[in-house]
Amino acid sequence: MNAYVYGYGPEGKERLIVVDLGVTFPDMDTTPGVDLIMADLAWLEENVDRIDAIFITHAHEDHIGALPHWWPRLRKPVYARKFTARIGTMKLEEAGHPSDTVTVVEPRPQVIEAGPFKVQFVPLSHSIPESSALLIDSPAGRVVHTGDFKLDGNPIVGEPFDPLLWHEIAHEAGGVKVLVCDSTNVFSPNPGRSEATLAEPLRDFIAAQKGMVVATTFASNIARLKTLAEAGRAAGRSVCLLGRAMKKMVAAAEETGVLTGMPGTVSPEEALEIPRENLLLLVTGSQGERRAATAQLSRGKYLGLELKSGDSFLFSSRVIPGNERPVIRIINNFSEMGVDVFDDTSGLYHVSGHANRPDLEAVHDLLRPKILIPMHGEHRHLRKHAKIARAKGIAAEVATNGTMLDLSGEAPRVVEYIEAGRTYLDGSVLIGSMDGVVRDRIRMALNGQVLITVIIDEDDQPLGEPWVEMVGLPTRGRTGMDLTKQIEEELADFLERASEKIIASDEKLDEAMRRISRQVTMEEIGKKPEVVVVVSRLMAE
């Protein structure tokens, strides 16, 4: 997830612009039950009066996903190119915000003035239309913020990489002072391949299949969807889009004029009437998302459509590290159905949307920045990118989350670390990652839970016996006896013998009963569960 802030002005009073407001996705290991993860923008909220604008480089979730959640707290002008703006506006409208929040910007030469900054959007290719670098000029010099990019001379959809344009940018306005640069593929040693190289292999692949063909890729990879659809049509197949996200993305691309010449598609209902060997389904869920079309098809029907033995499934995508488990599960489900699964291991059916190491070096050489700040990627990617830059005599610094750099000198200088945690969207609420909510969930999941209810009467005497409920725990252990009853008996024994002082204190009762119940479970089942004790005290009326 991404969120960058640039500032210019007297120390502590700099005017600010924000670049990108992205999300990342939760997992069971660290964030069970959470819906979305975004940066904690507390510092921006505190300094909201200093913010002049928000710029969105492109419409991938890790760059735009937090807009509907954070915009209401910042309420500043938002600038993006037309396709990105359309996606952003849809998100804002769904969250109930005004539809005129995002201002559509044309690419360079249009200049947006935001406080002391002059900002231009410069087209670069990526796996979504209109991904743009930002040219950020201020009295301190020119910053190129690349966003996500690759160097593609024929990206199928959108503008090709234009070396002359970048040459111009490198040579005007005193040259590029700072390059803030994508680092995702810094470990990929070979030059990146063009989106256009996929057309022929995909056409050959689809033409060679006998049954129904189903292909998945990112819903926002409009160029890939077009290439796949054209390959399907060339093989005489009707094309059907499955999955809400994909249909929305294609519609947005067509409405904004970014996508033209997309072959016509059929609806799922129409697809049901077409012989399977004449069908190509393009579906969501390349990362194994549980509710997306791919996962649903791997479990059975989706809108009446179903894979069968002899059909083919193509992942025209790569698995983002961390998503391997659900994707593997899906592949095995398809295997059990007798469906042949193809993925990107052959190198024929997917290309990355990020610049590889030689492409990054070409950009360094083209722009000749004085300073390079690597971004996008894990720490190891940033560190590697900084090393490469330094080896060329470019000053570089790895900036971890929350780092504030002074870029006005000859080399970047860390001036402050801002507390920059994570904010979770949990249901409809934003909570802090350190609030303890998720920690408690993880503990319940790992340890199970024991609930103890005890009633103390008006005379500080236990009324009846303690009541125990267990959730997520084995019911019997070592002795084979009912564990709930065992805990209840131990607690009843304890209450019988407990001093008045203990019974009078909620805290002491809680502590003792917690300890006893954990002792019993440890002996019986070898686990120390989470314990909640509810002491109800009857009051003399």
Next chain:
Amino acid sequence: MNAYVYGYGPEGKERLIVVDLGVTFPDMDTTPGVDLIMADLAWLEENVDRIDAIFITHAHEDHIGALPHWWPRLRKPVYARKFTARIGTMKLEEAGHPSDTVTVVEPRPQVIEAGPFKVQFVPLSHSIPESSALLIDSPAGRVVHTGDFKLDGNPIVGEPFDPLLWHEIAHEAGGVKVLVCDSTNVFSPNPGRSEATLAEPLRDFIAAQKGMVVATTFASNIARLKTLAEAGRAAGRSVCLLGRAMKKMVAAAEETGVLTGMPGTVSPEEALEIPRENLLLLVTGSQGERRAATAQLSRGKYLGLELKSGDSFLFSSRVIPGNERPVIRIINNFSEMGVDVFDDTSGLYHVSGHANRPDLEAVHDLLRPKILIPMHGEHRHLRKHAKIARAKGIAAEVATNGTMLDLSGEAPRVVEYIEAGRTYLDGSVLIGSMDGVVRDRIRMALNGQVLITVIIDEDDQPLGEPWVEMVGLPTRGRTGMDLTKQIEEELADFLERASEKIIASDEKLDEAMRRISRQVTMEEIGKKPEVVVVVSRLMAE
């Protein structure tokens, strides 16, 4: 995890032998809080009188890990080669079982007679010493059960692959009727490489590093440890083993004579006194296991030892699919420390322990079985392996968990599906995967929990107001009010208005209060939590 059963005899009265009793490891997504996962052997327990013996092919956890948990329920003779037997005995002893449970077997020509079966252990190479195929002869013909294997002419530790021996096996006793064969690497298109090819690259790598070198691999990969230790010594470094599992494995290998010529090592205390550029640490935790040495070093000190900027960390291993997340986290931690991390992407520092596709085909051609049953691997691997066999005219069948095959005819025939689920070791208790224990944990983790306590007096009247506790839920939502209080108020309102009939029924009270509390949380925070309602009824005394 693995567990195979072979039977011979009249239908329903076959005498049985068991091959391997393995475990697999839990994850947060599907098995939070679980310690180990093993096959549900209910069918074997029901038919325990028909079992004559248990054979263990090698000492990897997915082949031997369930032995201490299942042996007490089966109590049959266990056979293994000496290193495997030593590991098995250690596990059984730790669980309090007799130390003479496992019988040590020499490789072919020794024959173990078990009911109608004559079984020989035939050496094959793998990433652990002594991995063996089983030659299982019965009146119905010869079965070769490969276990995990690769074809390695120079495995550093243990016997090299011996084609003459296998030629002999293929040509005696009427030839091989059934090949039950490892399929793990069926998608790897190139011939596998020998363990011996790593010696030079590892020596060069370690010699080239300036700071401390830390290398991880599987604790049981004795050959790799020896190669690494020798490379360390060649570079003038003292070698230190870190991690309980690694020390145990090396000790077992030396005690059983499997490992000889291992360079001497220093203790962690001694290592602290040695300059870091003269040290090589061999550590556990190549899969990112939280408590292993690698993960601990990535978080700070381990037994006083600590990595620093300029040190090097080598993964002489590959990441098992599904373990990417913790491994990536570790690599980034090291990156933040300024440690250079190297992995197997260069192909120089790790080789697989499994036969690749050309090696598998070589085995097919050498053994010329009538029937092939693919094993080891996911469904897609088994399906691919069966396809390859069929293309050569070998009858093949994919047998999913619980499938019983008749192998006595010309082709395998499915005769029964046995309910074969999973058993979890949870703390010290074995529970069934369908018992609902883990399901409840997952629900608590995803949805959070609301606990409601209400007291009903002797006259069926609510006594005081309902009490609510929340665990793992945001405390405030849409209205900004305290959510616990809001639920309590709604429940109090409800109880005030509730009919006697409802209040008299635990079930109706439970249902209504559950519904109300979920309504409130849904409105306030957009989540429907798990709810536990405890109704305490005071009895007239």
